[in-house]
Amino acid sequence: MADTFSQRLRAFVIEMPISEVEVAEVIGFTRRTLSRRLKSEGTTFTKVLNEARFNVAKHLLVNTDMRLAEISDALEFSEPAAFTHAFRRWTGTTPSAWRKKHQQVEPLCCAERPDGARVRQRRRLPE
Template sequence: MTEHPLNAVAAAERIGIHRRTLSRWLQSEGTSFKRIADEARFGVAKQLLADTNMSLAEISAALGFSEPAAFTHAFRRWTGTTPSSWREKLLEVERPCSSERTDGTRLPQRHRSRNRGRNRAGLINVQARSGKA
Protein backbone atom coordinates (compact mmCIF):
# COMPACT_ATOMS: atom_id res chain seq x y z
CA MET A 1 0.00 0.00 0.00
CA THR A 2 1.70 3.23 1.09
CA GLU A 3 4.49 4.14 3.46
CA HIS A 4 2.09 6.31 5.44
CA PRO A 5 -1.31 4.68 5.80
CA LEU A 6 -4.19 7.01 5.13
CA ASN A 7 -6.20 7.99 8.20
CA ALA A 8 -9.40 9.99 8.61
CA VAL A 9 -7.55 13.25 9.27
CA ALA A 10 -5.34 12.86 6.18
CA ALA A 11 -8.33 11.84 4.04
CA ALA A 12 -10.33 14.88 5.16
CA GLU A 13 -7.37 17.18 4.47
CA ARG A 14 -6.95 15.67 0.99
CA ILE A 15 -10.51 16.53 0.04
CA GLY A 16 -10.37 19.90 1.79
CA ILE A 17 -12.78 19.40 4.67
CA HIS A 18 -12.50 19.05 8.43
CA ARG A 19 -12.27 15.56 9.90
CA ARG A 20 -15.53 16.04 11.82
CA THR A 21 -17.33 17.04 8.63
CA LEU A 22 -16.06 13.88 6.95
CA SER A 23 -17.25 11.82 9.92
CA ARG A 24 -20.71 13.44 9.78
CA TRP A 25 -20.99 12.80 6.04
CA LEU A 26 -19.97 9.18 6.41
CA GLN A 27 -22.31 8.74 9.37
CA SER A 28 -25.20 10.14 7.32
CA GLU A 29 -24.39 7.43 4.73
CA GLY A 30 -24.44 4.78 7.44
CA THR A 31 -20.71 4.11 7.45
CA SER A 32 -17.44 5.29 8.96
CA PHE A 33 -13.88 5.87 7.85
CA LYS A 34 -12.78 2.76 9.76
CA ARG A 35 -15.38 0.62 7.97
CA ILE A 36 -14.36 1.94 4.55
CA ALA A 37 -10.66 1.43 5.37
CA ASP A 38 -11.39 -2.14 6.54
CA GLU A 39 -13.32 -2.88 3.32
CA ALA A 40 -10.41 -1.57 1.26
CA ARG A 41 -7.90 -3.62 3.24
CA PHE A 42 -10.10 -6.71 2.87
CA GLY A 43 -10.34 -6.22 -0.89
CA VAL A 44 -6.59 -5.83 -1.25
CA ALA A 45 -5.98 -8.80 1.07
CA LYS A 46 -8.21 -11.05 -1.08
CA GLN A 47 -6.47 -9.88 -4.24
CA LEU A 48 -2.99 -10.49 -2.82
CA LEU A 49 -3.97 -13.92 -1.49
CA ALA A 50 -5.54 -14.93 -4.80
CA ASP A 51 -3.13 -13.39 -7.30
CA THR A 52 0.29 -13.58 -5.67
CA ASN A 53 2.54 -16.00 -3.86
CA MET A 54 3.29 -13.44 -1.15
CA SER A 55 3.62 -14.87 2.34
CA LEU A 56 1.14 -13.89 5.03
CA ALA A 57 3.85 -11.83 6.69
CA GLU A 58 4.45 -9.90 3.44
CA ILE A 59 0.73 -9.32 2.92
CA SER A 60 0.36 -8.27 6.54
CA ALA A 61 3.15 -5.71 6.16
CA ALA A 62 1.80 -4.45 2.82
CA LEU A 63 -1.60 -3.84 4.43
CA GLY A 64 -0.07 -1.99 7.37
CA PHE A 65 -0.80 -4.53 10.11
CA SER A 66 1.57 -4.49 13.08
CA GLU A 67 2.20 -8.23 12.76
CA PRO A 68 0.90 -11.27 10.84
CA ALA A 69 -1.23 -12.35 13.81
CA ALA A 70 -3.15 -9.05 13.64
CA PHE A 71 -3.78 -9.62 9.92
CA THR A 72 -4.97 -13.19 10.60
CA HIS A 73 -7.29 -11.93 13.35
CA ALA A 74 -8.78 -9.25 11.06
CA PHE A 75 -9.17 -11.70 8.17
CA ARG A 76 -10.94 -14.19 10.43
CA ARG A 77 -13.29 -11.38 11.53
CA TRP A 78 -14.00 -10.52 7.88
CA THR A 79 -14.48 -14.08 6.58
CA GLY A 80 -14.75 -16.50 9.49
CA THR A 81 -11.62 -18.31 8.31
CA THR A 82 -7.86 -17.77 8.26
CA PRO A 83 -6.07 -16.24 5.27
CA SER A 84 -4.16 -19.47 4.60
CA SER A 85 -7.37 -21.55 4.66
CA TRP A 86 -9.09 -19.03 2.38
CA ARG A 87 -6.17 -19.20 -0.09
CA GLU A 88 -6.17 -23.03 0.03
CA LYS A 89 -9.90 -23.20 -0.70
CA LEU A 90 -9.50 -20.73 -3.55
CA LEU A 91 -6.70 -22.83 -5.07
CA GLU A 92 -8.80 -26.00 -4.77
CA VAL A 93 -11.63 -24.33 -6.69
CA GLU A 94 -9.33 -22.90 -9.38
CA ARG A 95 -7.11 -25.94 -9.87
CA PRO A 96 -9.41 -27.93 -12.19
CA CYS A 97 -10.00 -24.87 -14.38
CA SER A 98 -6.38 -23.76 -14.43
CA SER A 99 -4.18 -24.25 -17.47
CA GLU A 100 -1.16 -24.72 -15.21
CA ARG A 101 -0.08 -27.85 -13.43
CA THR A 102 1.04 -27.79 -9.82
CA ASP A 103 4.66 -28.01 -11.02
CA GLY A 104 4.24 -24.77 -12.98
CA THR A 105 4.16 -26.26 -16.48
CA ARG A 106 1.27 -25.39 -18.75
CA LEU A 107 -1.31 -27.92 -19.89
CA PRO A 108 -1.93 -28.10 -23.64
CA GLN A 109 -4.74 -25.84 -24.78
CA ARG A 110 -7.49 -27.27 -26.94
CA HIS A 111 -8.52 -24.81 -29.57
CA ARG A 112 -11.29 -25.18 -32.06
CA SER A 113 -10.27 -24.08 -35.47
CA ARG A 114 -12.06 -20.98 -36.68
CA ASN A 115 -12.07 -22.54 -40.14
CA ARG A 116 -13.85 -25.71 -39.11
CA GLY A 117 -16.33 -26.56 -41.84
CA ARG A 118 -14.73 -24.07 -44.23
CA ASN A 119 -12.61 -24.65 -47.30
CA ARG A 120 -9.25 -23.02 -48.00
CA ALA A 121 -10.91 -19.88 -49.30
CA GLY A 122 -12.83 -19.55 -46.03
CA LEU A 123 -16.18 -20.40 -47.58
CA ILE A 124 -18.51 -22.67 -45.66
CA ASN A 125 -18.29 -26.23 -46.91
CA VAL A 126 -21.92 -27.26 -47.32
CA GLN A 127 -21.03 -30.95 -47.44
CA ALA A 128 -19.14 -30.72 -44.12
CA ARG A 129 -22.05 -28.92 -42.42
CA SER A 130 -24.71 -31.28 -43.70
CA GLY A 131 -22.69 -34.35 -42.84
CA LYS A 132 -22.43 -35.41 -46.48
CA ALA A 133 -18.98 -36.32 -47.74
Protein backbone atom coordinates (compact mmCIF):
# COMPACT_ATOMS: atom_id res chain seq x y z
CA MET A 1 0.00 0.00 0.00
CA ALA A 2 1.48 3.32 -1.03
CA ASP A 3 1.91 6.08 1.51
CA THR A 4 -0.23 9.14 0.96
CA PHE A 5 1.44 12.50 0.63
CA SER A 6 0.15 13.52 4.06
CA GLN A 7 1.62 10.38 5.66
CA ARG A 8 5.03 11.13 4.17
CA LEU A 9 4.71 14.77 5.26
CA ARG A 10 3.79 13.67 8.80
CA ALA A 11 6.99 11.63 9.00
CA PHE A 12 8.95 14.60 7.69
CA VAL A 13 7.62 17.10 10.25
CA ILE A 14 8.34 14.66 13.07
CA GLU A 15 11.99 14.56 12.08
CA MET A 16 12.31 18.27 11.33
CA PRO A 17 9.69 20.50 12.98
CA ILE A 18 9.50 23.49 10.66
CA SER A 19 6.83 25.83 9.33
CA GLU A 20 4.51 25.18 6.41
CA VAL A 21 6.40 27.66 4.23
CA GLU A 22 9.73 26.01 5.07
CA VAL A 23 8.32 22.53 4.35
CA ALA A 24 6.97 23.71 1.01
CA GLU A 25 10.36 25.18 0.09
CA VAL A 26 12.23 22.01 1.05
CA ILE A 27 9.99 19.78 -1.07
CA GLY A 28 9.92 22.23 -3.97
CA PHE A 29 6.33 23.44 -3.70
CA THR A 30 4.84 26.82 -3.04
CA ARG A 31 2.86 27.07 0.18
CA ARG A 32 -0.33 27.22 -1.88
CA THR A 33 0.56 24.06 -3.84
CA LEU A 34 1.29 22.26 -0.57
CA SER A 35 -2.10 23.37 0.79
CA ARG A 36 -3.89 22.20 -2.37
CA ARG A 37 -2.13 18.83 -2.28
CA LEU A 38 -3.11 18.28 1.35
CA LYS A 39 -6.66 19.47 0.69
CA SER A 40 -6.99 16.85 -2.04
CA GLU A 41 -6.31 14.26 0.68
CA GLY A 42 -8.83 15.86 3.02
CA THR A 43 -6.36 17.36 5.45
CA THR A 44 -4.36 20.50 6.22
CA PHE A 45 -0.81 21.25 7.31
CA THR A 46 -2.05 22.08 10.81
CA LYS A 47 -3.82 18.72 11.07
CA VAL A 48 -0.75 16.86 9.83
CA LEU A 49 1.47 18.75 12.28
CA ASN A 50 -0.90 18.09 15.19
CA GLU A 51 -1.11 14.37 14.34
CA ALA A 52 2.68 14.18 14.24
CA ARG A 53 3.00 16.01 17.57
CA PHE A 54 0.34 13.76 19.12
CA ASN A 55 2.13 10.59 17.98
CA VAL A 56 5.45 11.82 19.34
CA ALA A 57 3.80 12.92 22.60
CA LYS A 58 2.25 9.46 23.09
CA HIS A 59 5.59 7.80 22.42
CA LEU A 60 7.45 10.06 24.86
CA LEU A 61 4.82 9.68 27.57
CA VAL A 62 4.85 5.88 27.40
CA ASN A 63 8.50 5.17 26.70
CA THR A 64 10.38 7.80 28.71
CA ASP A 65 10.29 9.42 32.10
CA MET A 66 10.61 12.91 30.61
CA ARG A 67 8.78 15.61 32.55
CA LEU A 68 5.80 17.23 30.83
CA ALA A 69 7.74 20.48 30.51
CA GLU A 70 10.52 18.63 28.65
CA ILE A 71 8.01 17.00 26.30
CA SER A 72 6.35 20.36 25.75
CA ASP A 73 9.72 21.86 24.80
CA ALA A 74 10.60 18.92 22.55
CA LEU A 75 7.32 19.36 20.67
CA GLU A 76 7.87 23.12 20.46
CA PHE A 77 4.82 24.21 22.43
CA SER A 78 5.02 27.75 23.78
CA GLU A 79 4.61 26.48 27.36
CA PRO A 80 3.65 23.30 29.23
CA ALA A 81 0.08 24.56 29.69
CA ALA A 82 -0.33 24.80 25.91
CA PHE A 83 0.85 21.19 25.58
CA THR A 84 -1.55 20.03 28.29
CA HIS A 85 -4.42 21.92 26.64
CA ALA A 86 -3.65 20.39 23.22
CA PHE A 87 -3.29 16.90 24.69
CA ARG A 88 -6.61 17.23 26.49
CA ARG A 89 -8.20 18.31 23.18
CA TRP A 90 -6.68 15.28 21.41
CA THR A 91 -7.55 12.68 24.06
CA GLY A 92 -10.04 14.13 26.52
CA THR A 93 -7.57 13.63 29.37
CA THR A 94 -4.36 15.15 30.71
CA PRO A 95 -0.93 13.90 29.65
CA SER A 96 -0.23 12.69 33.20
CA ALA A 97 -3.44 10.67 33.38
CA TRP A 98 -2.86 9.27 29.90
CA ARG A 99 0.69 8.26 30.84
CA LYS A 100 -0.47 6.53 33.99
CA LYS A 101 -3.14 4.58 32.08
CA HIS A 102 -0.94 3.53 29.14
CA GLN A 103 2.44 3.03 30.73
CA GLN A 104 2.53 -0.69 31.50
CA VAL A 105 6.10 -0.88 32.61
CA GLU A 106 8.11 -2.07 35.52
CA PRO A 107 9.42 0.64 37.82
CA LEU A 108 12.52 2.48 36.70
CA CYS A 109 15.61 0.42 37.18
CA CYS A 110 19.24 1.02 36.59
CA ALA A 111 21.40 -0.59 33.94
CA GLU A 112 25.09 -0.26 33.41
CA ARG A 113 26.49 1.02 30.16
CA PRO A 114 29.75 -0.35 28.78
CA ASP A 115 31.56 2.71 30.17
CA GLY A 116 30.38 1.83 33.69
CA ALA A 117 27.80 4.64 33.97
CA ARG A 118 24.38 3.73 35.28
CA VAL A 119 21.30 4.86 33.36
CA ARG A 120 17.66 4.74 34.28
CA GLN A 121 15.53 2.79 31.86
CA ARG A 122 12.10 1.28 31.60
CA ARG A 123 11.28 -2.23 30.52
CA ARG A 124 7.94 -3.20 29.01
CA LEU A 125 5.89 -5.77 30.87
CA PRO A 126 4.73 -8.72 28.76
CA GLU A 127 1.17 -8.24 27.60
